[in-house]
Amino acid sequence: MIRSLVQQLLKNYQIYEFAVIWFEVRIFCMFVYLFKYYYIMKFNALILLFFIELFNINAQNLWRAPQEFKQLQNPLRDRISAIQKGQKIYKSLCASCHGDNGTGNPVMIKTLNPPPADLTTGLVQQQTDGEIFWKITEGRGLMASYKNMLSDEERWAVVSYIRKFEKKQTVVKQDNSTEKTNEVESFSFSQLINAKTTFIRQTKGFGFNIQHRFGAAKFDKNLIRNFLGLDLASNVRFSFEIPVSKRFMFEIGRTRYGKFYDLGTKYLLIKQTRNNRKPISVAFYENIALTTENAPQYSKHATFEDGRQFEYKFYHRLFYDTQLIVSRKFNDKLSGQIAVEFVWRNLTPYIKHPEEKAYVIAFPVSLRYKIGLTSAIDLEVMPNSHHKTMPISLAYEIASSGNHVFQITLTNSDRILTQNLFFNQTLHYPKDGFMLGFNLVRYF
Numbered sequence: 440m441i442r443s444l445v446q447q448l449l450k451n452y453q454i455y456e457f458a459v460i461w462f463e464v465r466i467f468c469m470f471v472y473l474f475k476y477y478y479i480m481k482f483n484a485l486i487l488l489f490f491i492e493l494f495n496i497n498a499q500n501l502w503r504a505p506q507e508f509k510q511l512q513n514p515l516r517d518r519i520s521a522i523q524k525g526q527k528i529y530k531s532l533c534a535s536c537h538g539d540n541g542t543g544n545p546v547m548i549k550t551l552n553p554p555p556a557d558l559t560t561g562l563v564q565q566q567t568d569g570e571i572f573w574k575i576t577e578g579r580g581l582m583a584s585y586k587n588m589l590s591d592e593e594r595w596a597v598v599s600y601i602r603k604f605e606k607k608q609t610v611v612k613q614d615n616s617t618e619k620t621n622e623v624e625s626f627s628f629s630q631l632i633n634a635k636t637t638f639i640r641q642t643k644g645f646g647f648n649i650q651h652r653f654g655a656a657k658f659d660k661n662l663i664r665n666f667l668g669l670d671l672a673s674n675v676r677f678s679f680e681i682p683v684s685k686r687f688m689f690e691i692g693r694t695r696y697g698k699f700y701d702l703g704t705k706y707l708l709i710k711q712t713r714n715n716r717k718p719i720s721v722a723f724y725e726n727i728a729l730t731t732e733n734a735p736q737y738s739k740h741a742t743f744e745d746g747r748q749f750e751y752k753f754y755h756r757l758f759y760d761t762q763l764i765v766s767r768k769f770n771d772k773l774s775g776q777i778a779v780e781f782v783w784r785n786l787t788p789y790i791k792h793p794e795e796k797a798y799v800i801a802f803p804v805s806l807r808y809k810i811g812l813t814s815a816i817d818l819e820v821m822p823n824s825h826h827k828t829m830p831i832s833l834a835y836e837i838a839s840s841g842n843h844v845f846q847i848t849l850t851n852s853d854r855i856l857t858q859n860l861f862f863n864q865t866l867h868y869p870k871d872g873f874m875l876g877f878n879l880v881r882y883f
């Protein structure tokens with residue numbers, strides 16, 4: 440009896456399960472640290488977590504809506520205003536694949552596998568509004584999830600419009616539905632501008648990200664000559680993100696400055712629910728980055744602080760970033776998050792900069808405000824314990840579907856990887872100029 444109770448608890452509260460594992464791993468690391476293999480063990484801990492998650496993988500659902508969604512009533516069914524709104528959304532987001540009249544865009548039918556469903560057939564029209572709503576919400580494969588792009592109301596409006604593809608009229612149903620409890624996603628992508636979000640993609644496949652920063656453009660006579668900085672030296676990070684389960688993902692990245700290779704993992708501890716029983720989402724993020732830049736050049740007599748002679752070891756190349764991220768979607772337009780972040784480097788450039796510390800504690804704050812169906816403004820401010828840096832970023836975001844986002848960024852630092860974002864001085868506006876850039880995310 441007690442056993443089943445505990446099992447029930449663990450099942451419902453994976454957070455405890457995770458916390459226990461993490462705690463054990465940490466204690467283990469602490470012991471190992473004494474033997475100076477901390478960095479290797481920390482890496483192993485990530486791999487361990489990865490395998491734990493691997494056994495947890497949720498099998499891909501059949502393309503069948505869960506029972507509770509089938510019964511959901513469309514609150515906007517047959518409302519003229521909703522149908523018109525649905526038509527507008529359909530034309531701008533869905534028609535490219537499903538065709539203006541719902542039978543499917545002939546080009547897409549030939550190129551996509553499986554092809555976009557014919558929305559006019561009995562196969563679709565015989566489904567309940569709730570089922571279609573769920574499919575638009577969750578997506579599958581090439582059909583993106585519209586959970587984050589469209590509000591509930593907008594998705595119901597599209598369902599109402601899709602119903603009009605059917606010739607015969609159906610009975611008008613009264614609206615007395617109550618919202619089902621389900622999970623809310625605060626952000627649509629796993630990182631905003633530089634900050635990691637609580638988002639983990641819920642479908643199989645992987646994501647490819649490019650984060651690109653151009654050089655600093657000053658407000659001087661070279662502003663136009665340098666084409667607003669777009670001609671200047673730049674930083675770039677390429678990364679792949681791979682969701683392993685609904686709560687766990689990892690990412691692998693390569694950044695130009697520092698020639699860093701990084702391995703990140705994210706674990707979703709709590710996910711916000713619509714009924715506010717869980718008012719926030721919480722995720723744990725951990726990243727290890729390895730610089731492959733040449734060893735720093737110091738004189739032969741250079742020593743560590745404690746007097747030992749300086750010698751460049753492998754573990755000096757490692758930088759760690761640990762974050763606890765808390766996010767909340769306040770309404771259909773506004774989402775926000777705050778994180779507690781701890782960055783550690785194994786080698787501090789003490790000789791050249793005696794004031795530098797090995798660590799930084801930061802409190803990144805991110806906001807996203809939707810200004811249209813597909814566009815949003817993102818803002819990030821990252822107060823931290825370093826004496827010279829205060830990364831601030833602004834972005835205009837266009838998400839043409841749940842699978843794709845493009846951001847034009849304005850930042851005061853050309854660093855991308857958080858491990859060196861805080862260790863390099865940020866620009867002072869407007870004296871030092873500004874930096875343009877872009878982020879591109881594509882899910883496959």
Ligand code: HEC
Nearest residue numbers: 532533536553554555556563571574575579580581582597
């Ligand atoms: C990139 C092309 C693409 C876009 C854009 C797209 N879809 Fe789809 N849609 C698909 C594909 C492909 C499938 C079949 C997915 C499957 O069966 O795995 C599909 C399936 C569906 C289904 C499920 C039909 C069934 O089998 O029950 C519905 C409903 C649907 N789409 C509605 C929409 C709506 C509404 C939009 C716009 C908000 C939209 N789609 C945008 C490609 C697209």
